[in-house]
Amino acid sequence: MADSIQPQKHIHFIGMGGIGMSALALILAERGHSVSGSDRKLTPAMQALESKALVLFESQLSNNFAQLGVRGIEAPLVVVSTAIPDTNPExxxxxxxxxxxxHRSDLLAWLIEQQPAIAVAGSHGKTTTSTVVTTLLATVGEDPTAVIGGVVPCYGSNGHTGSGRLLVAEADESDGSLVKFKASLGIITNLELDHTDHYRNLDDLIETMKTFGRGCERLLINQDDPILKEHFQADACWSVQHFETADYAALPVQLDGDRTIANYYEQGRQVGRITLPLPGLHNLSNVVAAIAACRMEGVPLDALLSALTELRSPGRRFDFRGEWQDRQVVDDYAHHPSEVQATLTMAQLMVQSGRSPLPRTPQRLVAVFQPHRYSRTQEFLNAFAQALLSADALILAPIYGAGEQPIEGINSELLARSIRLIDPNQPVFVASTMQELTGLVKQHSRPDDLILAMGAGDVNSLWERLSEERIGGEASCSPAIAA
Known part of the structure; x- marks a missing residue:
């Protein structure tokens, strides 16, 4: 990696529309750099950058550089992500x-080197944990710079240039490039095999994360995770299961569909009781990790506990989109079996407890799941089938390939058959197209349902598809749940 970026250097992003790339582009633009970028279409992330007077291309063509030259921009620094193939014309x-x-990781590593940084890594919970760290620091007046893989509600953006001492970054492990990050504090939320297109096996992932941990000045880990507990040495740990041996802990007293109440401990001693506006045990763990990180950076406990009321989930993490024909529609990024199970457990808690952060408490849970990548679906087929059983009804979208070539025989119908083998009575329906998916949602949902769309692909367009039909004035569909 180059030593630095000169202030006068122009920076061009190929694939600026990605959630990670757009955050970096925003921060560099806010710091006074000349920035341009391209993508195959003008994404919402790119549209948010238009106000920064950046040069945006709605295509990834070779002549984009010639057009920059016409504007007097010569020899820009080019930034790419792993998603950009070698065959990309630009x-x-x-x-x-x-x-x-x-690579985008080189740029993020350079930013991390510029100031004390908290880098949040792990298989699950990175975006929520880094969002909570950012929100807590912002609420207590620290105003951190943030590079997050989701929209941080308190900033309304995935990137923010703060005036404070700290930078908070989400450290993506999917391609192993996080080993470049030399943060002052590293966090690992948990470890579980994923991204099998990059990692040969779990040991490969563990070694990569150990390299990341060794590169950080201090390391904070989740003591409840068996892999982390067995394989990692850390400066501090947190737990939501026990307090005796954890540096930071919160033991739940009450888990409701709209909140979590827990006793909070430091160094084995109870020092308070916390109430979180985020339901779910997994969210409690994320929040304790964030509190621990802030405490390790010297933030007073009283200030942090007062700031907890400001917590909100990041974009695409149980993101309430609106109501369609008396059904509440929520979008979530869950695309690994553990994430799916945690999200469905939280949603069922809302149904069963009669308490919900949604406008109305749902009476039933209809899950709409889009498998992400053929390789992941093949690797975790049985785990997905088991995780999806907790929905009252399930609708499967076609697999979102994310650039992968299809694998023969690996499709959503195979996943449906695996689910039926476990529970023949589970209502499960399979769509062959996204248009058909919308029709199945109409047919197999009913008023007072929670329609929970999960996946990392274009299943997040479900709300827009339903909204268009609502605006078009279609009559309410009749309920038809299959047994």
Whole structure:
């Protein structure tokens, strides 16, 4: 990686529309750098950057660099992510022009080196934990710089240039590039095999995360995670299961559909009781990790406990989109079996407890799940089938390939058959297209349902599809849940 970015250097992002790339572009623009970017279409993330007067291209063509040249921009620093293939015309042209090319992780590593940084890693909960760290620091007046893989509610953005001492970054492990980050404090939320397109096995993932941990000045880990407990040495740990041996802990007293009440401990001693506006045991763990990180950075406990009322989930994490024909629609990024199970457990808690952060307490849970990547579906087929059983009804979208080539025989119908083998009575329906998916949601849901769309692909368009039909004035569909 280059030592630095000169203030006068122009930076061009290939694939700026991604959630991680757009955050970096925003921060560099706010710090006074000249920035441009491209993507295959003008995404919402790119539209949010238009106010920064950036040069945006709605295509990834080789002549984008010539157009920059017309504007007097020569020899820009080019930034790409792992999602950009070697066959990308813009990347091919950048190499032909012998331009300096950085991976997005190189740029984030450079930002992390500029100031004390908290880097949040782990298989699950990274976005929520980094969002909570950011929110707590912002609420107590620390105003951190933030580079997050989701929209932070208190900023309304995935990137923020703060005036405070700290930077908070989400450290994505999917391609192993987080080993470049040299944070002052590293957090690992948990470890579980995923991204099998990159990692050969669990040991490969563990070694990568150990390298990340060794690169941080201090390391904070989740003591409840068996892999972390067995394989990692850390400066501090947290728990939501026990307090005797954890540096920071919160033991739940009450788990409701709209809140969590827990006794909070530090160094084995109860020092308070906390009430979180985020339901679910997994969210309690995320919040305790964030509190622990802030405490390790010297933030007073009283200030943090007062700030807990300001917590909100990041975008696409149990994100309430609106109501359609008396059904409440929620969007969630869950795309791994453990994430799916945690999200469904939280949703069922809302149904069963009669308490919910939604406008109305739902009476039934209809899960709409889109498998993400053929390789992940193949690897975790049985785990997905088991995790999805807790929905009252289940509708499966076609697999979102995310650039992968299809694997013969691996499809949503196979997942449906696996579910029926476990529970023949589980209502499960399979869509062959996204248009058909919308029709199945109409057919197999009813008023007072919670329609929970889960996945990392374009299943998040479900709300827009339903909204268009609502605006079009379609009559309410009749309920038809299959046994």
């Amino acid at each position: 990347l091919i042209e950048a190499r032909r022009l012998d331009l300096t090319i950085w």
